[in-house]
Amino acid sequence: MTRHAALAARYGTPLYVYDLDEVALARHELFTALPDGAELFYAFKANPHPELARALREGGERGCRAEISSTGELAAALTAGYRAEECLYTGPGKTIGELHEAIGRGVRVFSTDSVTDVRRVGAVAAAHGVVADCLLRINSADASATTSIRMTGTPSQFGFDSETLAEAMPSLRRADGVRLAGMHLFPLSNARDEDALIGEFEHTIELAARLSAALELPLRLLDIGGGFTAPYGVPGRRGSYPNLRDRLETALDRHLPGWRSGAPRIAFESGRFLVGAAGTLVTEVSNVKISRGRRYVIVDAGINTFGGMSGLGRLMPVAVALELEPDGPTERGTLVGPLCTPGDLLGREIALPADLEPGDLVEIPNTGAYGVTASLLMFLGRPAPLEVLLRSGEVVSASRIEHHRSHQPVPYARTVVEAGALG
Structure with missing residues (x-):
């Protein structure tokens, strides 16, 4: 039986049978492993079921925000009780039509991957009489971890190449309808061990601080991604991260000393760890x-x-x-x-x-x-x-x-x- x-x-x-108590436990485990005050985005691509997403939003200060990459995911997030202004809209191929729908429904924060992407967000925001915040997604020229699914360090449709970002900054600063608000980095997915994940996060924090200082790039929000592991279709438990909080706080204190007072706000994102x-x-x-x-x-x-x-x-x-x-x-x-x-x-x-x-x-x-x-x-x-x-x-x-x-x-x-x- x-x-x-x-x-x-x-x-x-x-x-499919989903246990909402397990979702709440995963959310608690991950928030406990992250620095105090960190924000956590739930990646709707993992599972957009509104009830799962609603369970992740619950929890007061330890509730998740929504990371979405389509108007369908936006609809699911709104159904689950997320406010549009809580959503981070990502993806390298945002169309004019979906931007009109997203901005018209109240989304104000976008992760952007190119000058064209920033200009397109700005043009639609200006048409609605608002200003949108843009995070610049960064494709680092190098990386720390050598295992897991790599999301950076190679040619990609995702993000600005870190070594050529300086060339793009004049065009980005001239874009109407947007405010450059920070950076988004997502270097890997499903890190195989805690040391690899920590090493990648430390590299990401150092890179973000260096680029912000060198390019005079405002850093109100820094999303340093995820990579938290969980088994997929096989027996096993989620990853455990007993050292992550202390190591991240040390790196943040060294490179971004204002983070404890919210300058910048620090965010992470996760999908499979939270619901898998x-x-x-x-x-x-x-x-x-x-x-x-x-x-x-x-x-x-x-x-x-x-x-x-x-x-x-x-x-x-x-x-x-x-x-x-x-x-x-x-x-x-x-x-x-x-x-x-x-x-x-x-x-x-x-x-x-x-x-x-x-x-x-x-x-x-x-x-x-x-x-x-x-x-x-x-x-x-x-x-x-x-x-x-x-x-x-x-x-x-x-x-x-x-x-x-x-x-x-x-x-x-x-x-x-x-x-x-x-x-």
């Missing part, structure tokens, strides 16, 4: 077959349900592992989904319960981040999985993303299956 068998019987499969461990994907076995001596377990959740960003070149390939009973018999096999493609693969030759048969349930842990909205959701026209949220073991809401074809452009809708706190 799996942990969520009753929910699967009630709602069907495939089914809160999610479990429950899927039902459709068939078990042997092909030329190999065992295949076919389930009703495939890469259309848990795709590992498969629509984005599978930057985070699916390679799941299950939490198994300590003394239960196991047998290796390949876990696959129901789609008509050999690419619908969740785990190749992994340990699986030996007695699995059609109708049994399989639970994939740590699937709260990069799940539904990072998958090939519309591939083969299968319905989206249901998403159920729990607090203290009780159902808060149950909903499913629905797609509609229309002659007029419409965003995706979320159909509420069971009323609850969902706004």
Whole structure:
């Protein structure tokens, strides 16, 4: 009997179950590891479900702000109770249309990646009779950490190259409708160990201070990114950062001594650390077959349900592992989904319960981040999985993303299956 068998019987499969108590615990752990007074942005790309985002906003001074990169994520943030002025709008390809919508709805802080980007934000802000704050995203020429997903130190669509920023400053200062308000650096994702993460943050702080002084660049807000680790589709726990606070405070005191009084404000951002461990994907076995001596377990959740960003070149390939009973018999096999493609693969030759048969349930842990909205959701026209949220073991809401074809452009809708706190 799996942990969520009753929910699967009630709602069907495939089914995502999110534990809001786990979300609150992750938020508490991360704020505790960061310097006092630091701000924390939740990266909506990890999971834009409004109830998850709402749980992260709660907590008073230790509530998250929103990092968004589309008008769809802005809509989700507003639904979750975030104010538009709390949002940081990022992304290298902001269009005139989406800027009009974002600024018209009250967004005032943007991370910008080029002179054109700054000018475009300014032109739209001026058209609305307001001034927008621009953080300059910096692509550092070098880096500290050598592991994890690199986001800096190479040619990129993200950010101003640090070595040529001085050449761009005259144009940036002349841009109408904007105020240069600080910097945004995001050098890596999913750092493999605390020392690597700290080293990257220390390098980032030193670089920001040096650029600010050399270029006379105002530094009201400094967002130094994230990189906090959490497992993805496999058993395990979030990263632990016992030394992070002290080391960061030392670096900030050395390079930006006014930070304790808010000059500058220091911000971090996180997605998977905050919501990854809160999610479990429950899927039902459709068939078990042997092909030329190999065992295949076919389930009703495939890469259309848990795709590992498969629509984005599978930057985070699916390679799941299950939490198994300590003394239960196991047998290796390949876990696959129901789609008509050999690419619908969740785990190749992994340990699986030996007695699995059609109708049994399989639970994939740590699937709260990069799940539904990072998958090939519309591939083969299968319905989206249901998403159920729990607090203290009780159902808060149950909903499913629905797609509609229309002659007029419409965003995706979320159909509420069971009323609850969902706004």
